[in-house]
Amino acid sequence: NRQVTFSKRRNGILKKAKEIAILCEAKVSLVIFTSNSKMFEFNSHPLPEILHKYQKDTGNKLWDAKHEYLHQECARIKKENESMQRELGHLKGEDINSLQPIELIPIEQALDDGIARVKERKNEIYRMMKRNDKMLEEENKLLVLKLQQMMNGNSREHPSQMPMPFTFRVQPAQPNLQDN
Numbered sequence: 001n002r003q004v005t006f007s008k009r010r011n012g013i014l015k016k017a018k019e020i021a022i023l024c025e026a027k028v029s030l031v032i033f034t035s036n037s038k039m040f041e042f043n044s045h046p047l048p049e050i051l052h053k054y055q056k057d058t059g060n061k062l063w064d065a066k067h068e069y070l071h072q073e074c075a076r077i078k079k080e081n082e083s084m085q086r087e088l089g090h091l092k093g094e095d096i097n098s099l100q101p102i103e104l105i106p107i108e109q110a111l112d113d114g115i116a117r118v119k120e121r122k123n124e125i126y127r128m129m130k131r132n133d134k135m136l137e138e139e140n141k142l143l144v145l146k147l148q149q150m151m152n153g154n155s156r157e158h159p160s161q162m163p164m165p166f167t168f169r170v171q172p173a174q175p176n177l178q179d180n
Contacts, residue, residue, distance in 0.1 A: 010040060017042045027053065 010032055021028040021044035028044040029051075043050065051062055063071070089095055090107050099107075 006034065014040070014042050018044075 013032070014030065017028045017030045020026050026044070027050050028042065029047060030042045032040040034040075054060070055062055086095075090099065091110060096104065096107070
């Protein structure tokens, strides 16, 4: 019941705000919050423009010190981000012609440090691969030795039944069917 009443009255006041803005060429801003904090708004002109005019005409500051601090902090972070983007570009070799020689020294040092870390990582991976290669060779030798021992062990017991590797197996000779 209250919701229906609120909805009707909200629609009525929004309609009146639109009429005043259109018929009287007035700058209108209307914000309505429900009891459960749902917001409805109408602005005939951009809200910052209306708020600026309100502050100018009344002398009331809508932004308190906390909001001003947050605004300044956002500006500082934005400036810092732009600076870091520029530095990253310099590290990529972009826009370095505008730099002075003294500004190139830390960039060169950072690149040298990066190259050293990349080389160290590459060498570490190479050493790891060599270790793995050596381990695989050892394992291969061990398996070959076991295979030879198995083959030698079988040949002593049954020389005619010695298993042969697959590559050395041949099919019995078939007579040539064309020779008649």
